Structures are given as structure tokens and as C-alpha cells.
Amino acid sequence: MERKRIAIVGVGLIGGSLAIRLHEKKISSRLIGVDANKEHEQKALELELVDEVMSIDDAIAASDVVVLAIPVDKLVDLLPSIMDKINNQVVVDLGSTKSQLINAISNHPKRGRYVATHPMWGTEYSGPQAAMRGAYENKAVIICNPEESDADALEWVKYMYKKIGMHLLEMEAKAHDLHAAYVSHISHITSFALANTVLEKEKEEQAIFELASAGFESTVRLAKSNPAMWVPIFMQNKENVLDVLKEHIAQLNRFRESIEKEDNEYLLKLIGDANKIKRIIK
Amino acid sequence: MERKRIAIVGVGLIGGSLAIRLHEKKISSRLIGVDANKEHEQKALELELVDEVMSIDDAIAASDVVVLAIPVDKLVDLLPSIMDKINNQVVVDLGSTKSQLINAISNHPKRGRYVATHPMWGTEYSGPQAAMRGAYENKAVIICNPEESDADALEWVKYMYKKIGMHLLEMEAKAHDLHAAYVSHISHITSFALANTVLEKEKEEQAIFELASAGFESTVRLAKSNPAMWVPIFMQNKENVLDVLKEHIAQLNRFRESIEKEDNEYLLKLIGDANKIKRIIK
Numbered sequence: 001m002e003r004k005r006i007a008i009v010g011v012g013l014i015g016g017s018l019a020i021r022l023h024e025k026k027i028s029s030r031l032i033g034v035d036a037n038k039e040h041e042q043k044a045l046e047l048e049l050v051d052e053v054m055s056i057d058d059a060i061a062a063s064d065v066v067v068l069a070i071p072v073d074k075l076v077d078l079l080p081s082i083m084d085k086i087n088n089q090v091v092v093d094l095g096s097t098k099s100q101l102i103n104a105i106s107n108h109p110k111r112g113r114y115v116a117t118h119p120m121w122g123t124e125y126s127g128p129q130a131a132m133r134g135a136y137e138n139k140a141v142i143i144c145n146p147e148e149s150d151a152d153a154l155e156w157v158k159y160m161y162k163k164i165g166m167h168l169l170e171m172e173a174k175a176h177d178l179h180a181a182y183v184s185h186i187s188h189i190t191s192f193a194l195a196n197t198v199l200e201k202e203k204e205e206q207a208i209f210e211l212a213s214a215g216f217e218s219t220v221r222l223a224k225s226n227p228a229m230w231v232p233i234f235m236q237n238k239e240n241v242l243d244v245l246k247e248h249i250a251q252l253n254r255f256r257e258s259i260e261k262e263d264n265e266y267l268l269k270l271i272g273d274a275n276k277i278k279r280i281i282k
Numbered sequence: 283m284e285r286k287r288i289a290i291v292g293v294g295l296i297g298g299s300l301a302i303r304l305h306e307k308k309i310s311s312r313l314i315g316v317d318a319n320k321e322h323e324q325k326a327l328e329l330e331l332v333d334e335v336m337s338i339d340d341a342i343a344a345s346d347v348v349v350l351a352i353p354v355d356k357l358v359d360l361l362p363s364i365m366d367k368i369n370n371q372v373v374v375d376l377g378s379t380k381s382q383l384i385n386a387i388s389n390h391p392k393r394g395r396y397v398a399t400h401p402m403w404g405t406e407y408s409g410p411q412a413a414m415r416g417a418y419e420n421k422a423v424i425i426c427n428p429e430e431s432d433a434d435a436l437e438w439v440k441y442m443y444k445k446i447g448m449h450l451l452e453m454e455a456k457a458h459d460l461h462a463a464y465v466s467h468i469s470h471i472t473s474f475a476l477a478n479t480v481l482e483k484e485k486e487e488q489a490i491f492e493l494a495s496a497g498f499e500s501t502v503r504l505a506k507s508n509p510a511m512w513v514p515i516f517m518q519n520k521e522n523v524l525d526v527l528k529e530h531i532a533q534l535n536r537f538r539e540s541i542e543k544e545d546n547e548y549l550l551k552l553i554g555d556a557n558k559i560k561r562i563i564k
Contacts, residue, residue, distance in 0.1 A: 120495045124497075142493070169492060179486075179490075180493070182480050182489075183480070187501040188497065189534070189537050190472055190476055190534075191497075191556075192537065193534045194469065195557075196533045197530040198468070199555065199558055200529060200533070205561070208464065208562050211422055211466075212465050212563060213403065213404065213465060213466050215470065215503075216469045216563075218503055219472055219501050220469070221563070222500070223556040225553075225557075227549075227554055227557065234541050235546065241541060244479060247483050249531060252530065256524065260524060262517060271474055274474035274481075275506060275507075277502055277505045280490050281499055281502060
């Protein structure tokens with residue numbers, strides 16, 4: 001496949017890490033960075049994540065492909081105007097929610113040039129300095145409503161994701177948002193709430209620092225994640241997130257009850273049930 | 283320091299991993315395994331975690347040090363009778379709760395021979411086959427109520443933990459149980475409840491398997507932990523665990539409220555607060 005001129009809008013963790021991979025895998029002939037944050041643009045240049053930075057309009061004009069790696073609220077705001085400005089470019093986004101975004105341009109005359117995706121990769125860090133090598137590899141990427149994209153646009157996006165080592169899944173946006181609530185969004189809420197619990201209750205921070213086990217670190221790791229990214233995800237996926245969150249609170253109340261009543265049998269059963277996650281997560 | 287004959291009661295993850303370290307660091311001249319589970323005893327021999335296996339009475343008689351690495355309910359049952367049987371041996375336990383155990387033998391004439399400890403190390407796996415090299419290193423170990431132990435017993439136990447690379451902290455049992463609820467026990471409940479939530483809501487297990495991100499895996503990892511170990515920990519530390527668990531449920535309800543009301547500002551604040559965990563966990 002011929003190398004493309006690729007604009008990356010949002011040169012933070014997600015866009016910056018993709019830029020590294022696009023170059024590494026010889027997918028791009030030129031990498032153009034765009035970021036609303038001028039310090040991030042400078043940092044992306046300095047780290048050589050991209051070859052140059054431009055305004056969004058110039059970047060669209062100078063590219064074959066426009067990759068959008070910005071928070072999902074910004075995506076919903078920006079995507080329609082980007083679709084207005086393109087000629088025949090491919091536009092692909094990497095956002096964590098899909099329904100609102102797809103609805104926002106479902107009647108756009110150039111809808112076919114857009115491919116909606118969600119690569120299941122990230123870390124709890126953010127910004128261009130968090131961009132890392134080897135990202136995305138061996139993870140899943142979900143392509144939503146593929147039948148609404150032009151065949152050539154879809155083909156190129158699939159080529160890109162395969163080339164960087166991802167395995168492809170196709171899904172309707174509604175199903176995507178439901179599954180994402182289970183396997184990603186709820187984990188973040190749990191972790192944020194756990195951090196707040198411990199910070200609220202444990203006034204001796206030195207004790208947390210000294211005693212924190214690997215277990216605690218692993219459950220609280222996601223609590224470092226960027227609010228500007230996560231607030232809009234939870235809001236856009238409100239119904240699914242609330243549904244799973246209510247179930248999670250109900251499950252925690254079962255643990256509370258079993259301990260309050262010193263009901264060993266019930267607590268054994270609850271933990272035994274939880275152990276079944278071994279079937280799914282190695 | 284002269285090498286000791288060491289009996290390890292409970293040759294699972296915790297005892298087995300310690301056995302590996304004791305040999306590696308030339309702390310033991312002989313390692314004797316004891317386990318209520320005969321298959322575990324055979325496995326520990328086969329894996330060469332210990333040199334031989336014996337009944338508990340024979341093991342006490344043949345040792346200079348008795349290490350107890352069994353669930354905390356079994357510890358409370360067994361420790362008084364072990365204290366009855368020793369002459370001048372050092373007895374040390376590695377349990378995750380300390381108050382009940384220390385209370386159980388506080389008036390024993392040989393109380394001084396016992397040292398109460400909690401090394402902050404573990405994995406979500408269990409049994410002798412889960413024992414691993416390099417365990418305990420660079421982690422904290424808490425020694426509880428050190429003033430109640432004989433000087434020579436305390437000195438040897440500190441020597442052992444330093445030699446295997448741990449950093450020592452001293453704490454009263456009551457304070458230990460409180461801190462342990464914050465930095466370890468609540469993480470396990472969160473993770474168990476998260477596993478149950480997802481298993482309850484997400485009937486398409488294939489979807490979890492394919493989509494699970496690194497974030498989900500890290501928050502749900504502890505849900506694989508052994509019920510026989512964790513039920514007694516939660517029950518023995520009931521008051522502290524319930525206190526933290528109630529706070530955690532309250533924190534989750536704040537997330538729920540902010541999303542229900544689409545209160546972006548409040549949700550931003552909650553996540554911003556959670557981000558403060560960065561001060562403590564790198």
C-alpha cells in the first residue's frame with residue numbers, strides 16, 4: 001500500500017502513540033500534527049512525533065488521511081465541520097464512545113469518507129510526553145457501522161490497524177457503547193472512586209505510600225486518568241454507564257451485607273462467583 | 283547469622299515463595315514443610331520448595347523457627363496450641379490481619395517467642411505451584427507490637443526480612459488493621475464486586491474476552507484471589523472493612539449522581555480529586 005500524508009488532530013497519548021507506530025510501520029509519508037494546545041504542538045515537534053504542525057484547515061488540505069484523537073465531546077463538536085472541509089480524504093476517529101458521534105454526521109453527504117473506530121488501548125497518562133512505542137499491538141480495535149463507510153476508506157483504515165498489530169472487530173455503535181461501559185468505563189469509575197475513598201479515609205498519606213501493595217496499585221492505577229477525556233465519555237455513554245454502575249453498587253452492597261451479618265457462606269459464594277472471571281481473563 | 287532449621291506451615295503462594303527466598307538468601311539450613319492439604323505437601327516436595335514434609339508436631343520439634351503462612355482463621359485456631367508445644371523456637375506469622383491473632387495469645391506464658399508480621403506482598407494466585415522467585419523484594423513488612431516479643435526473636439525476624447529485601451515498619455496491631463483495610467482489603471472487595479458486576483451484566487463473555495483492555499484487566503485482576511484466604515480476612519477486620527466499604531459506596535454514589543444530573547463540573551471535581559492519588563502512587 002502506498003504511504004499516505006496523515007494529519008493527526010490531537011497529539012497527546014493516543015494520537016502521539018499512533019504517530020510513532022505509523023512511522024515505524026512505514027504507513028505515513030508525512031505526519032502533520034494539529035493540537036488546540038500550542039505547548040502540546042511544540043512538544044510533539046520536539047519529540048519528533050510529527051514532522052510539522054499546522055492549523056486544522058491547512059492540515060486537512062495537505063493530507064490524504066485525517067486521524068482524530070481528541071476527547072469525545074470535542075469530536076462531536078468538530079467532526080461535522082471537518083466533513084464539510086474534506087474533498088476525498090479518509091477521516092478516522094479513535095474515540096471511546098461511538099453513538100453520538102456517528103449520529104452527528106449520519107446524514108452528511110460525505111459520510112462515506114468517515115470510519116468510526118475505537119482501538120482498545122490507552123494508559124493512565126496523557127499528553128505528548130506520554131506517547132510511547134509499541135502501543136496498540138495485540139489489542140482489539142472496534143470498527144463501528146462499517147457499512148456506512150466507503151469501501152476504499154474502510155479498506156485503508158483496516159490496513160492501518162492490521163499493520164500496527166491490532167485485531168479487528170466490527171460492531172454497531174449501540175452495541176459498542178454497551179460493551180465499552182462494561183469492559184472499560186466502569187473500571188475507570190471504580191478506580192476513581194477507590195482513590196477518593198482512600199484519600200478521604202486515610203489521612204496518613206505516608207502510610208498509603210509505604211504500605212501500598214501491588215494489588216492496591218493495580219486497582220487504583222486508572223485513577224490517574226485525565227478528567228478532560230473521561231468526563232465526556234461518561235456523559236455521552238450515560239445510560240449504559242449508569243446501568244452498570246448501579247449494578248456495581250448493588251454488588252458492593254452484597255459484600256457489605258455478608259460481612260455485616262458475618263455470613264461466611266454468602267461471602268464465600270460471592271468471591272467464588274468473582275473467581276469465574278478466570279475463565280475470561282488469563 | 284547462623285543458618286536455621288525452619289518449618290513452614292502452609293506451603294502455598296505465601297509460604298512457598300518465602301521458602302524459595304530463605305534458601306536463596308542462605309537463611310535456612312533445612313526447610314520443613316507442613317500442610318493440611320497432602321497434595322500441596324507433595325507438590326511442595328516435587329517443586330523442591332522444602333526439603334521434607336512432616337506432621338506439625340514433628341516439624342516444631344525439628345526446627346529453630348516456625349513460620350506460619352496459613353489463612354487468618356486457621357492462624358487464630360492454631361497459634362495457641364503451637365505456643366504450647368514450643369520450647370525456645372521463634373514463631374512468626376505472615377497473616378493479613380493482626381488484632382485477633384495477637385489477642386488470642388496475649389497472656390500466653392511464651393508470648394515473647396512469637397513475632398506478628400505482615401509482609402505486603404502477594405499475587406492473585408494460590409497454592410504451591412503459584413510460589414515464585416524474587417517475591418517480597420522491595421516491599422514493606424509490618425511488625426506488630428514488637429515490644430511484646432523477646433529481643434532475640436524480634437532480632438532474628440528482622441534479620442530474615444531485611445535479608446530477603448524488605449523494608450521494616452513497626453506498628454500497633456490496631457493501627458495495622460486499619461491501614462490494611464485502606465491499602466489492601468478494600469481493593470480486593472472492589473475487584474471481586476467488579477468481576478461480579480461484569481459477569482452479571484455482560485452475558486456475552488466472548489465480548490469481554492476480546493475487548494478487555496489493560497485497564498479492565500488491572501482493576502479486575504485481584505478478583506481471582508482465593509476465597510479461603512479472603513473470607514476470614516474480611517471477617518476478622520470487619521469493623522475497618524465495613525467503614526471503608528461504606529465510604530467507597532458513598533463515593534460511587536457521587537459519581538452516579540453527577541452523571542445522572544449531567545453535572546460536568548461536579549464530575550470534573552470528583553475525577554480531579556481522584557487524580558491526587560498521583561502524589562502517593564507513582
